Structures are given as structure tokens and as C-alpha cells.
Amino acid sequence: MTIRGKAHIAGAFEHPSRDLPDHSVQQIHAECALGALADAGLSIRDVDGYFSTGQLGFGAVSMTEYMGLRPSYVDGTFTGGSSYLAHVGHAAAAIAAGKCKIALITQGAKVRGVLRGPKHSGDTPEFPFETVYGETNAGIYALAARRHMHEYGTTAEQLAAVKVAASHYARHNPNALLRKLVTVEDVVNSPMIADPLHRLDCCVVTDGGGAIVVVAPEIARELQRPSVRILGHAEHIKHSGNGPNDFTSTGAAVSAPRALAEAGVSLGDIDYASIYDSFTITVIMTLEDFGFCKKGQGGAFVADGALALDGVIPVNTDGGGLCSNHPGYQGGLVKIVEAVRQLRGEAHPETQVRDCAIAVAHGTGGGMSRQASVTLVLGRGDA
Amino acid sequence: MSAQQLPTPVPYVSGETEPFWSGAKAGKLILPHCTHCDHTIWYPKKFCGECGSLVVEWREASGEGTLYSFTQVHRGEGPYRDLASFVLALVDLDEGARVLTNIVDADPAQLFVGQRVRAVFHDAGDAAALVRFTPLSQQST
Numbered sequence: 001m002t003i004r005g006k007a008h009i010a011g012a013f014e015h016p017s018r019d020l021p022d023h024s025v026q027q028i029h030a031e032c033a034l035g036a037l038a039d040a041g042l043s044i045r046d047v048d049g050y051f052s053t054g055q056l057g058f059g060a061v062s063m064t065e066y067m068g069l070r071p072s073y074v075d076g077t078f079t080g081g082s083s084y085l086a087h088v089g090h091a092a093a094a095i096a097a098g099k100c101k102i103a104l105i106t107q108g109a110k111v112r113g114v115l116r117g118p119k120h121s122g123d124t125p126e127f128p129f130e131t132v133y134g135e136t137n138a139g140i141y142a143l144a145a146r147r148h149m150h151e152y153g154t155t156a157e158q159l160a161a162v163k164v165a166a167s168h169y170a171r172h173n174p175n176a177l178l179r180k181l182v183t184v185e186d187v188v189n190s191p192m193i194a195d196p197l198h199r200l201d202c203c204v205v206t207d208g209g210g211a212i213v214v215v216a217p218e219i220a221r222e223l224q225r226p227s228v229r230i231l232g233h234a235e236h237i238k239h240s241g242n243g244p245n246d247f248t249s250t251g252a253a254v255s256a257p258r259a260l261a262e263a264g265v266s267l268g269d270i271d272y273a274s275i276y277d278s279f280t281i282t283v284i285m286t287l288e289d290f291g292f293c294k295k296g297q298g299g300a301f302v303a304d305g306a307l308a309l310d311g312v313i314p315v316n317t318d319g320g321g322l323c324s325n326h327p328g329y330q331g332g333l334v335k336i337v338e339a340v341r342q343l344r345g346e347a348h349p350e351t352q353v354r355d356c357a358i359a360v361a362h363g364t365g366g367g368m369s370r371q372a373s374v375t376l377v378l379g380r381g382d383a
Numbered sequence: 384m385s386a387q388q389l390p391t392p393v394p395y396v397s398g399e400t401e402p403f404w405s406g407a408k409a410g411k412l413i414l415p416h417c418t419h420c421d422h423t424i425w426y427p428k429k430f431c432g433e434c435g436s437l438v439v440e441w442r443e444a445s446g447e448g449t450l451y452s453f454t455q456v457h458r459g460e461g462p463y464r465d466l467a468s469f470v471l472a473l474v475d476l477d478e479g480a481r482v483l484t485n486i487v488d489a490d491p492a493q494l495f496v497g498q499r500v501r502a503v504f505h506d507a508g509d510a511a512a513l514v515r516f517t518p519l520s521q522q523s524t
Contacts, residue, residue, distance in 0.1 A: 128394040129426040134463035142454035194456040244481040
């Protein structure tokens, strides 16, 4: 069985705020839920499937009660920042299996101004062997960047090109946290966080979130707004694999070709790509692993302008996590939202990909030591 | 950077991983080894993810390895927050595992990928020691 064409994204919403000091996390979830349902033309009473990472309270059950949902299907999958892309795939599978017809996926997060403690602690299987050495997200990706530089000659200026491309797009996004155009020099002259990664190689830290509504095709047909077809979905957990884990590649090398195969499309068919951008190096490695360029050539690829609207593959046209939004250290849901905007032709006129029919949204959860990659392939209603 | 300046957070020691931590406390790198498929297991656990065996033998490793990657972290978190910087690294042990660790007693500007390193042990509480590494050439003097 394939999920191709078995479910549609009917509603998508990104919380407009990046700083929500007076909100509770549950309020953010609920506001996003209402936003996505209104976008779809549905009400909260229509929801019969609920998906969240379950990081709040008693897993997905807590928000089910808060919002008064009565779902026949619940999923609390947590794979870090890629969770929400997994939720879309799982919702499509549940709808295809007849378990629900209107699935709601929500994210709510509040992290600004909160000092991060040790990344993980206590009685977990793997972290007693890592957290004690002071691992940080930037530190882990810096290890990837250093190794990528060593193996392929990638430069700090090439990494910076990813941020520069994001900042070009972010100028047109009134809700982006960083709207100022930056240059390669700005990036490489910004403070070093974990060498070779500078401050501007890192994504923003924001409050907020978003929501997605996934529905059965017969529901989608009754709705006024254009919906987006879910064509393919694949997941890959990349871990130490009982041996050395390669820090220069991502799980996209496995998940992307599988998702494209399910969708029945090839790389050249993709008009727009939302690519997880926790750090500039994340984008370079992921584009290589998709096959947009040869492995190791990602630095030159992005420095040649590949990510621009007139480039090889327009990427993160909302400014991405690098400039616009990365709520709660998890950028996966807003990646889906921008792909939906592009496929509906509702991106900002200055950043809209012309005749956008096929898009991918790709999430990278966890770190480099272990990582959950999820790829979604989405199509315009007629695709 | 002196080794003693790095914090030594106390790791969680369970019955399952106690041989690793007590070995480190005694200045030895002890790794689980699968007697069924002859695989060195990382991270320490009593399960071989390679073949699914529960039979694990704890063996002393050479304590030497090669620097796979490293970074000087300028924004530490948790117990590392107050440090100006420290070196986070991945070391490929000669036995095959790639481990996250710190490089100590070395000028970060002199480190290079492929550099040979040797384990050093820093007490962390009563039942464990952290396994960090230092360039091998400095050890031999």
C-alpha cells in the first residue's frame, strides 16, 4: 500500500509571533490548532485524529483534553524537529487505513529567555556517555562541519552562503525574526559559537509553533480552499549502527529517495524544497544527500546561488529557521507550512516559485550522533 | 587549557554500565564486547545491536585512538556554561567505536583531524571517571 494521493493537507498555520512571554505552551498549541482549522474551513469539533510530540504533560492526551478533542486516533511520535513531518505521514497512513478522516497536528513552544541546562541527563541509554562532555547542538553540528571541511574542502564562506540566501528571502517575511540582509562577511565575522560555526550559521531561537490539518480526499473535495496532496513520505533513523557514524551525511540519503519513489517523482520534478536548517551545514549535507549535487560539492553548489528563486532549487523561501522561525528548537512544522504556501501559490509575491507543482519538506531531528530524517513529497491539487 | 579546569559532571551509573564506569575510575578503558559476533559495542550496554546477543564480555581497550573531528565550543551549556571555551571531539578508538569526548592538555589551534590521542581519566563522583583524551605525542614525553 502507498499513501500517494490518499490524504490531503487542507489547512496549515504558522503562529505569527516569535516571542510569547505571556502565553502558556498549551495556549500556543490551541491558537495554532484554530488557525489551521480556520484555514481549512473546518471546526475543532470535526477533528477525529490528533498528533503531537507529546512533550507537554501526559503526552498527546493532555492537549486532547485541553482542546476538548474526541479523537478515534492518537499519535505521540517524537523524533525531535522532524516529528511533525512524521505526523503528516502517519496521519496519511491512518486516513488511508480508515482510522480517521480529519487529523490535526499541533506544535507549541516557548523557549526564549530560558537558559538551556545539560542537553540530557539521568537514566537514558546513550546520554550518560555524551552529555557529561558538554555536548551542545552547535557543538555537534560543528563536528560535522569540521569533518565536511576536512573531507571535501568546504569553506566557512560556503557555509555562510546558506545564511545569505535565507536572509534574501526573509526580507519579504514580515514575521521573520531576522529580516536584515546579511553578507558572507557578516556571517564569518559574527561571534564564533563552536568553530567553524559562527552565530549566523545557527538558526534562530523562537517561541511559537504551528498546526497542520490532514484530511481524507473526499473531505478535501468539499472544502473551499485549495488543498495539497500528500504524495510520498519516508523516515530513516541514522545512528551509530554499531560502528562509526559518518558525520558528513544525513538520513536524507535514505529517506529522500524512498519518499520520491513513493511519490513517483524524480529530483528534477521538484519545484521547491523546505530543507531543515538548524545550521548552515545541515542544509549543505541534506542537499547533497538528496542528490541535488554530488556528495561533497554542496558548498560550491550553495555558493553558486542554487538556493535562490532563479537557482537550481529554491529553498526555504520564508527565510527558514536561519532567519525566520525555529520554534522550540524544532523547525519541522513550519517547513511544511511554507511548502503548502508555495503549492497554493500563496507565498509572498517576491518569493513565490512560478508554477510550483511539486515540493518537498524535509526534517532532521536529533543531532548527528543519532538522527531522525523525515521526507515529505507534496503536490498541488492537480499534481 | 588545564584538564582540571573542565567540569566533571557525575554520570548516571546503572548496574548495566557499572563495569565501564568502575574501569574508568581505575584508569582503564573497559568496553563491552560481543562474544557471539566478535563486535566491540558502543555506547556501553549489555546488548549487541549487531547480532542481538545478550552475552557481553568486558575487555580492556588500548585507550588509544584517532581524532575524527573536533570543535572549540565558546558557548557551553549546563556545567560548561562558565568556561571561556573547551574542546568537544569525536575520537575513533582503535577498537572501532567513535566516541564523543573532550580533548584536554592541548592547544586547540594545534589539533588536527587524524591526530593520535590517548585516554586520560578524570574522577567524577565516587563511582565513575570521565574518559577524555590528550594528544599522544604529549603523553610520551
